[in-house]
Amino acid sequence: MKIYYFSGSGNSYYIAQKIAKKTKGILVDIAKIEEDIILEDKVGVVVPCYAFGVPDLVLKFLKRVQNKSTYSFFILTYAGYYGGTFKQVDNLMPFNYNKGIKMPGSDTVFTSKKSRDEKNDKIYRVADEEIGKIIKEIKTMKENKISRSFEYYLLLPVYKLAMWYFRGAKRGFKTNEKCTMCGFCEKICPVENIKVGDKVVWDDHCEGCLRCINYCPFEAIEYKKYTRGKLRFKNKKIDISKI
Secondary structure (H helix, E strand, C coil), X not given: CEEEECCCCCHHHHHHHHHHHHHCCEEXXXXXXXXXXXXXXXXXXXXXXXXXXXXXXXXXXXXXXXXXXXXXXXXXXXXXXXXXXXXXXXXXXXXXXXXXXXCCCCCCCCCCCCCCHHHHHHHHHHHXXXXXXXXXXXHCCXXXXXXXXXXXXXXXXXXXXXXXXXXXXXXXXXXXXXXCCCCHHHHHCCCCCEEECCCEEECCCXXXXXXXXXXXXXXXXXXXXXXXXXXXXXXXXXXXXXC
């Protein structure tokens, strides 16, 4: 079984990794796939929710795959409300099994300045229990459908606006005086959108995952004025450099 994933903060990778370990699955990073592929046998997709939909990169992936699988499952990680994401995905590739898992929020732009470690620990505990149940259901090839057509069409303009905004995000990223030009941001960017030379430069295919901001070891990356003084999110259960 192959498990395709995309992860910015590390949350979706954390879930995909746990499923792979218990099912002897093979992890495949969607961001590293360039060619069209055929999904065969038993497959899974684990991705985050961005603005009531899937990341643009995941959307393109689902549009170009040929689904010849015997059983497929789709796991969505989300922090707040996933809206009509399952309907969006179902329009492109119907899965046999759909489930959402609540995870800690990683959006440094809009979150508060307060620590959420205690709350996040509780969210992880609940998520671990939920993923245990999901793994049992996947092993027995259980069917489960989630479809929210009304939310999908209602929130579609918000999603499209967010994707447009992400594509122009390079205009908002910058480094502060803490930057040592260490190149870690370039190394961990999932879509190779960052280059470090005489200065740090963002290209024009950002997915808006904010991994560079959250995992910079010196907290030297900002997005406009919105991340100043904000606590960075780090999934302490994974090594971001190994994703």
